Every structure is written in structure tokens, then in C-alpha cells.
Amino acid sequence: MHRIFLALLLAVLLAGATSALDLSWSDTGEAETPPFSLFPGLAYLSISSPGGVYVQLLDGAGETVGTGLLLEAGNGESSMACVIGDAGDYSLSINGDREWTVTLTDPPVDEEPGTGWTDVGVKSTGLFPLDAGTVLFSLKSEGGAASAELFDAGGRTLASVFVKRDAPEAAKEVSIPARGLYLINVEGPVLYDAWTVAIEPLQGPTPSPTLAPGGTTYAEVRTRYVAAARAWGQAWGASDPAVIRLFLRQARGAYTTCLETANAVNDPGNAANLALARSVSTVYIDLADAAIDMYDGADAFGAGQSQMNAGDYASAAATFEAAAGTFDSSRSLFGRATSTLQTVVYAGTEFGDGTAYTAAIVPILDAKATYMGEFAAYARGWRHTSLAYAAGLNGDTATFRSEAMQAMTLFDALRATPSFGADASTNYGVLASRLGTSPVPDKKAR
Numbered sequence: 001m002h003r004i005f006l007a008l009l010l011a012v013l014l015a016g017a018t019s020a021l022d023l024s025w026s027d028t029g030e031a032e033t034p035p036f037s038l039f040p041g042l043a044y045l046s047i048s049s050p051g052g053v054y055v056q057l058l059d060g061a062g063e064t065v066g067t068g069l070l071l072e073a074g075n076g077e078s079s080m081a082c083v084i085g086d087a088g089d090y091s092l093s094i095n096g097d098r099e100w101t102v103t104l105t106d107p108p109v110d111e112e113p114g115t116g117w118t119d120v121g122v123k124s125t126g127l128f129p130l131d132a133g134t135v136l137f138s139l140k141s142e143g144g145a146a147s148a149e150l151f152d153a154g155g156r157t158l159a160s161v162f163v164k165r166d167a168p169e170a171a172k173e174v175s176i177p178a179r180g181l182y183l184i185n186v187e188g189p190v191l192y193d194a195w196t197v198a199i200e201p202l203q204g205p206t207p208s209p210t211l212a213p214g215g216t217t218y219a220e221v222r223t224r225y226v227a228a229a230r231a232w233g234q235a236w237g238a239s240d241p242a243v244i245r246l247f248l249r250q251a252r253g254a255y256t257t258c259l260e261t262a263n264a265v266n267d268p269g270n271a272a273n274l275a276l277a278r279s280v281s282t283v284y285i286d287l288a289d290a291a292i293d294m295y296d297g298a299d300a301f302g303a304g305q306s307q308m309n310a311g312d313y314a315s316a317a318a319t320f321e322a323a324a325g326t327f328d329s330s331r332s333l334f335g336r337a338t339s340t341l342q343t344v345v346y347a348g349t350e351f352g353d354g355t356a357y358t359a360a361i362v363p364i365l366d367a368k369a370t371y372m373g374e375f376a377a378y379a380r381g382w383r384h385t386s387l388a389y390a391a392g393l394n395g396d397t398a399t400f401r402s403e404a405m406q407a408m409t410l411f412d413a414l415r416a417t418p419s420f421g422a423d424a425s426t427n428y429g430v431l432a433s434r435l436g437t438s439p440v441p442d443k444k445a446r
Helices: 218-237 241-264 268-309 313-341 355-393 397-414 421-435
Strands: 022-032 036-038 041-048 053-058 064-071 077-084 088-105 117-120 122-124 128-130 133-141 146-152 157-163 169-176 180-187 194-203
Touching: 041 053, 041 064, 064 077, 064 122, 077 180, 117 122, 117 180, 128 194, 133 146, 133 157, 146 194, 157 169, 180 194, 180 241, 218 241, 218 268, 241 268, 268 313, 268 355, 313 355, 355 397, 355 421, 397 421
Parallel strands: 077 122
Antiparallel strands: 022 088, 036 088, 041 077, 041 088, 053 064, 053 088, 117 194, 122 180, 128 180, 133 169, 133 194, 146 157, 146 180
């Protein structure tokens, strides 16, 4: 199955991109790691050791970031999400009394909060999804003092709860501003006393505030624009498809809010800035939808192949057609985003001259649109292949030949493409062989 690589390279207009974080060190005693690069957001620090270990994250100036992570002897593992405020070089200072392994990665993704998490020591839950609305954030300790802190995926603190020995339970209501991924750091009591932290939804999403005509300003638009760009950057800094999807939807919602806010502002002095915010927000809304369709289409295509392998040809045909339709939608959205991007006017704005950006990104978006069109054709080739196999299984020779020839026509058109040429040629040859014909020589990839 072809996998989709979303290399959009949209790293200007405030939207940054980062790569997946996956670092690991193993040693004994004291050590300091070589410098490594981190970007704003959350970095997941974890320790495993039979002994005690203390790890400090240091910035480029050697200053400690946060409080450090402590693993007490006997607990085995400890973890904490570190909030990274600025991009730059960082290092770890590690002090252990036995052998240890320290890792620094993107936060893992947990399942739904369910009934909560129970553990000991200092631990992070990993990222989990929450809908917008009000939740009850609670902490219970079986020993001494403990604390828990709730973050969004960008590292912003939403709430904290604290307990102590004579008051071992605490809870508070917290407003979740938007559907997305969240994370909890827990600092449990010393030794081996357990704690339980939980998130319980209390009510559904709250309505978005109505924008009062004339009551908003360009400053608010810019604030929303920066927030949307940050969410977009988080999507391209993630590696797990489920996380990317959530960030894409969050970014889409943020750009939609930015667009609505810009439409409500009457500020002639910032007309050029407002026009740019509207245009670029429209572009990124379409790009988010296009990227989500890419992933959804890939999932459907994979499901179709699984159905083919299981011999469920009728279901596979329907699934491949659904995948093709989703790829067609993605192609259309990429095309529309490209057209809108080429209308953006940078003159007179605070964002500088973006013509070089436009010139660089348009060919990339055009290539993505072309790729989606080819993937749609490839999926339809598999649809006709599925129908041909179903007909052959039923002894319907005429339908088998008709469907196989339609599939061959689609595969033949893809044999010269860089992305699908090899697979399309193989599929074409298999069908030609089953039809009793000789496949024509492969076309050269362009």
C-alpha cells in the first residue's frame, strides 16, 4: 500500500514545522548529554532504572528548565512532560546511582481518560483526547502530599490540583476550550504510596462567543492568527497519524475563528493586514481539510486491500471507490488552496514580502494535487480489479474481462508515474496474464 507523506513544508507565515523527537541514552552514574534541538511545545522525559536517578533539562545557557525529574529507588520508572518555551539547543544532566536509561520523545498518545490513571511516583499520562466543555479534574493520594497539572498539547497549563496527608482528595471544575489532546503530569508522594488522577466530563461544548460588530480589533485577529499557526505547526511536528488528525482539526477550527474574527473587524488602517489574515486563513482551512482527506483516503485504501486479501471482493470494490472519492476531494482542496494562495497580497502588511514563499510552495501543492488524482485513479483500478475477481469467482467470464480491462486502462495510465509506476505495471501485468494477453512493455517513468 502506498503511504502518504505530508511534506507540505509550510514553514513561513508563522507556521513552523518540527520533526519527531526520539532520543535515548543509557549509562551508569553521572552523565551530561550532547546538545540537541527542541522546539516549543511538550517533550516527554522518562527514566528507567533499578536505582535512584535525577535528571535536569538544561537550556543553551546551562539553566535548568522546570523542576527536573526524580526517580526514587525501587519505583522502576518515572516520566514527565517538559514545557519547551523556546526553540534552541538543550541538554540533559543525569545523576544516578545504578545503571539507567533516559529517553526524550514526543508525548505518547493514551486512550480515552476512562476511569483515570493509578500509579506511584512522578508520572505523565501521555496525551489523551478531550472534547470542549467542562470537566472535573481530580486527584487522590493514598499517602502524603501530591500534585497534578493539566496541560494542553502546546504546553499551556489549564489547571492544577494539590492534596496533602490530612486532605488526600481534591477536585476542581476546568473549562476545556476546544477539542484536542491534553496531558497530566503527576508528582506523587514519596516512597511507594499510590495516587489516582481522573478527568470526568460534566457538560458538553459551550457555544462560541458571538462577535460584537465593531467590538473586535486587528490585535485580536493577530492573536488568533498566531494561535492558529501554532496549532498548524504542532500538526507537522507530530508523527502519529491520530495526533496529526487532531491537531489538523484544531488548526482548522483556529483558522476558522481567525477568519470569522477578521470578517468582523472594521479597521481601515489595517485593511491590508486583515485581507492577508482572511486569505491565508482560507488557504490553511482548505489545506487542513485536504490533508485530513489524504489520511482518510489512505485508511480506506488500506481497508480495501485487507478486504481483497480476505476474499471479500464486493466490499473491497465499495471501499476502494470511497477511497477514490476522498482522494478526489483532497485533490480539489489542494487546487483551491493553491489558487487562493496566489491571490494573497503582501504589500502594505506587517508580514513582509511573501512572493518567494508563494513561488516555492505552489509547485509543492500542485504536486500534492496531482498525487491525489493519481491515487484516486489507482484506487479505482483496484475497484475494477475487485469486481473482476468477484466475477471470476462466480464464473462470469464476460464481466471478468470487462472489469479487468477497465482496471488495466487505469493502471496503464499510471505506469509512467514516479509514485505508482512500479505497482501499476505489476498489476497491469497480472491482469493481462489472467486475460491471456501479453502486457505491453513498461513505459519509462517521467
